[in-house]
Amino acid sequence: MTTNPHIRADRLNVYYGREQALKNISIGIPANRITAIIGPSGCGKSTLLKSFNRLLETNEQVTISGSVSVDGENIYGQGVEVTAVRKKMGLLSQRPYPLPMSIYDNVAFGPRLYGIKKKQALDELVERHLKQSSLWQEVHHRLNDPASSLSIGQQQRLCLARGLAVEPEIILGDEPTSALDPASSQRIEQRFLELKNDYTIIIVTHILRQARRLADYIIFLYMGEVIEAGPAREIFEHPKEKMTREYINGTIS
Amino acid sequence: MNRLRTVRDTIASRGMALITVASGGVLFLIILGLFLKSRPILASGSFFGLMASSNWHPLKGEFGFLPFIAGTLWTTGTALIIAVPPCILTAIYLSEYASKRMRQAAAPFIDLLAGLPSVIYGIWGVLAVVPLIKNHIAPACGVSSSGYSILAGGIVLAIMIVPVIIHVIHEVLRTIPVELREASLALGASKWQTVRQVVLRKALPGVIAAVVLGLSRAFGETMAVLMVAGNVARVPGSIFDPAYPLPALIANNYGEMLSVPLYDSALMLASLVLLIIVVIFNIFSRLILKTVERRVC
Ligand SMILES: Nc1ncnc2c1ncn2[C@@H]1O[C@H](COP(=O)(O)OP(=O)(O)OP(=O)(O)O)[C@@H](O)[C@H]1O
Ligand SMILES: [Mg+2]
Numbered sequence: 064m065t066t067n068p069h070i071r072a073d074r075l076n077v078y079y080g081r082e083q084a085l086k087n088i089s090i091g092i093p094a095n096r097i098t099a100i101i102g103p104s105g106c107g108k109s110t111l112l113k114s115f116n117r118l119l120e121t122n123e124q125v126t127i128s129g130s131v132s133v134d135g136e137n138i139y140g141q142g143v144e145v146t147a148v149r150k151k152m153g154l155l156s157q158r159p160y161p162l163p164m165s166i167y168d169n170v171a172f173g174p175r176l177y178g179i180k181k182k183q184a185l186d187e188l189v190e191r192h193l194k195q196s197s198l199w200q201e202v203h204h205r206l207n208d209p210a211s212s213l214s215i216g217q218q219q220r221l222c223l224a225r226g227l228a229v230e231p232e233i234i235l236g237d238e239p240t241s242a243l244d245p246a247s248s249q250r251i252e253q254r255f256l257e258l259k260n261d262y263t264i265i266i267v268t269h270i271l272r273q274a275r276r277l278a279d280y281i282i283f284l285y286m287g288e289v290i291e292a293g294p295a296r297e298i299f300e301h302p303k304e305k306m307t308r309e310y311i312n313g314t315i316s
Numbered sequence: 317m318n319r320l321r322t323v324r325d326t327i328a329s330r331g332m333a334l335i336t337v338a339s340g341g342v343l344f345l346i347i348l349g350l351f352l353k354s355r356p357i358l359a360s361g362s363f364f365g366l367m368a369s370s371n372w373h374p375l376k377g378e379f380g381f382l383p384f385i386a387g388t389l390w391t392t393g394t395a396l397i398i399a400v401p402p403c404i405l406t407a408i409y410l411s412e413y414a415s416k417r418m419r420q421a422a423a424p425f426i427d428l429l430a431g432l433p434s435v436i437y438g439i440w441g442v443l444a445v446v447p448l449i450k451n452h453i454a455p456a457c458g459v460s461s462s463g464y465s466i467l468a469g470g471i472v473l474a475i476m477i478v479p480v481i482i483h484v485i486h487e488v489l490r491t492i493p494v495e496l497r498e499a500s501l502a503l504g505a506s507k508w509q510t511v512r513q514v515v516l517r518k519a520l521p522g523v524i525a526a527v528v529l530g531l532s533r534a535f536g537e538t539m540a541v542l543m544v545a546g547n548v549a550r551v552p553g554s555i556f557d558p559a560y561p562l563p564a565l566i567a568n569n570y571g572e573m574l575s576v577p578l579y580d581s582a583l584m585l586a587s588l589v590l591l592i593i594v595v596i597f598n599i600f601s602r603l604i605l606k607t608v609e610r611r612v613c
Contacts, residue, residue: 116502118498118501118502121494121497121498121501123415123416146504146505146506147504149501149502149503149504150503150504152502153502153503154498154499154502154503156495156498156499157495158495160493160495160496160498160499162496162499162500162513162514162517163496163514163517163518164517172500172503172505172513173503173504176503176504176505176509177504209610209611222499225499225503226502226503229503229504235502
């Protein structure tokens, strides 16, 4: 792994009420790589992902200890503005959740929050990010339609464009292709491979083949603990831990 | 076995269809009955003439409905203006900001308020709201008022419909997925920006439906308004004037004034008009709802 990780979690513990979902997590996420978080259902993958952009604290039951640093700064530190932390990251969830407004306004939502008001600048942004998410072709003639009128696959690409439009450094994807048909999944994967030159990408997936196709770096979680983390090739070909091997071979799931 | 199941299925679906048609039929019969009973008064003048006239002198045979229609619209409108903004804010507070314990404590309280008999609200109106308007609010606005007024009716009505509207809006907000809020927050929106620009937008059709529900109750509410609105058959000029809404007219006079010629028929027409107002409102709000849904969701 690189000496200077883009995101670093240090002794991170997360509880939902009394139940501990993440146990003493210390890992680094390399910059400009695709990192895949893998592991069986309920092991804490989504929780770990949400700890990176402070989405956990919207749930009043959650308590967090330890630290997560982005670009060397602890995002849970005092005086850190949560909106600034979130702006650094674009989030793609399991299913697309288009905002209840037009296609155009979905993409322009973030930029408008940051004070871009001029129509020309917004037009340019919307077009650029829709192109970057390979959706422009399909929607440029109906940008004012409600976003919900798009197909699920298109909606997911819209959510990608929406996330990219805030010019983040990091893209977080929580099983971003799990609701999509194979063709749409492939388009999203293709986008990720192209985007990793400019962004640090972290995806949660429990499709091992997807992790193999995309990931440079793997974090294997089991029951809230990191069992093994390292370059994808090593994890897939020479896993150090017995549990990792069993998971990869499909004996535990 | 299978045959029996099909037969049962048929009976069930036919039965339900019958009940549905029957309840629609009841509405039709009510309208028909009211219409037939109002024919004598409709024969004495044109429908629109009666509606637009403000002369209500039953003993002289003059039946102008404008004061009552205006009274209904004024009190209901006032109630709505008073009730809706706090309802939306309260529902937002409960669903987005309040702690779980707070929410659990508030819910039964709101439901209780929704179930109180309207006479209780009426009494409270007479004891508290009417004097408040007479002694404080009206003088502060530079007018004199007996207190029995549109404002009193509006306040009492507002208090009555608030729990219903809060309840429905709160339910609507709860159906909005957490992930939608997270999507907005993840883009760097603050909580308030998320609530205003995303959650409320998504909930707009439901909010409209909640308001319509409250409105329907307000239109028909009789007792509480009757006790505080003053019941003077004149077209009101301000919210400090007394009003005489349609339901109050009907309830006050039915069975008492029936020796006056045509009075009976006039009250039937009043009921019909009330029903028409409610129906028009429902159609209207449905149209709004459709447009909003198409534009937003
Ligand atoms: N909102 C919540 N309230 C209470 N417990 C939760 C909540 N979200 C997650 N948990 C618990 O935390 C643990 C980790 O959940 P998490 O959603 O992170 O798992 P996951 O690895 O993403 O699973 P999946 O693959 O099924 O999405 C689980 O045991 C789950 O029950
Ligand atoms: Mg998950």
